[in-house]
Amino acid sequence: MIRLWHVAQSRSFRVLWALEEIGAPYELIACSFFDRSLRAPEHLARAPAGRVPAIEIEGQSLCESGAILLYLAERLAPALRIPETAPERAAFLQGLHYAETLGAHLANLTQHHIVLREEAMRSPTVMRLEARRLENALGAIGPDWVAGRFTVADIALGYAVWLAQRFVPVPHAAQAYLGQAAARPAFARAMARDGAAELYLRDFYPPPEG
Ligand SMILES: N[C@@H](CCC(=O)N[C@@H](CS)C(=O)NCC(=O)O)C(=O)O
Numbered sequence: 001m002i003r004l005w006h007v008a009q010s011r012s013f014r015v016l017w018a019l020e021e022i023g024a025p026y027e028l029i030a031c032s033f034f035d036r037s038l039r040a041p042e043h044l045a046r047a048p049a050g051r052v053p054a055i056e057i058e059g060q061s062l063c064e065s066g067a068i069l070l071y072l073a074e075r076l077a078p079a080l081r082i083p084e085t086a087p088e089r090a091a092f093l094q095g096l097h098y099a100e101t102l103g104a105h106l107a108n109l110t111q112h113h114i115v116l117r118e119e120a121m122r123s124p125t126v127m128r129l130e131a132r133r134l135e136n137a138l139g140a141i142g143p144d145w146v147a148g149r150f151t152v153a154d155i156a157l158g159y160a161v162w163l164a165q166r167f168v169p170v171p172h173a174a175q176a177y178l179g180q181a182a183a184r185p186a187f188a189r190a191m192a193r194d195g196a197a198e199l200y201l202r203d204f205y206p207p208p209e210g
Pocket residue numbers: 010011012033038050051052053063064065066100103
């Protein structure tokens with residue numbers, strides 16, 4: 001049985017969505033960022049940075065969302081990846097990893113808008129800069145699937161665009177891309193299992209004026 005350690009709205013949603021696309025049975029272990037459970041020794045043994053996602057599959061433990069997506073596709077759903085010899089392979093790998101270019105901006109914005117609770121801890125300059133950089137980076141997304149057909153790269157990117165709309169106006173092509181992604185039945189099933197929001201409680205976190 002596959003086991004997924006997950007926090008609602010976090011990058012582990014990528015893996016949850018992929019598991020729903022695949023249709024393999026899995027156990028979902030709902031975690032929280034706020035109860036120290038991700039710092040417990042048993043979680044650190046499977047995810048040394050104390051993060052999610054973490055997954056156990058076939059006796060292996062993985063804790064990097066892009067690697068998990070590729071592993072799941074290779075092992076269980078070859079249709080969700082692009083084979084090494086196909087011409088679309090480069091676009092597939094590029095999309096899968098570009099998701100973490102977006103992820104870096106999203107993580108910084110999450111820190112400054114949400115995790116750093118006191119105003120004095122936040123940097124308005126970083127918030128404005130990261131919002132601008134995220135918006136620019138979104139310019140490369142959509143409207144079509146990154147490698148010509150739906151793959152796990154679109155799961156990685158789709159989640160990033162879904163979260164990005166909380167921080168910036170999403171460009172039209174990326175909006176159309178997200179619309180296609182969110183229309184997938186597996187996306188809706190994953191959303192239904194995501195759990196109660198504890199991190200992003202507002203629809204939009206605008207950059208501070210200035
Ligand atoms: N590059 C990693 C990033 C994992 C990551 O940073 N996860 C966040 C949630 S989106 C987390 O668990 N943060 C908890 C913490 O930093 O303490 C991946 O894509 O899996």
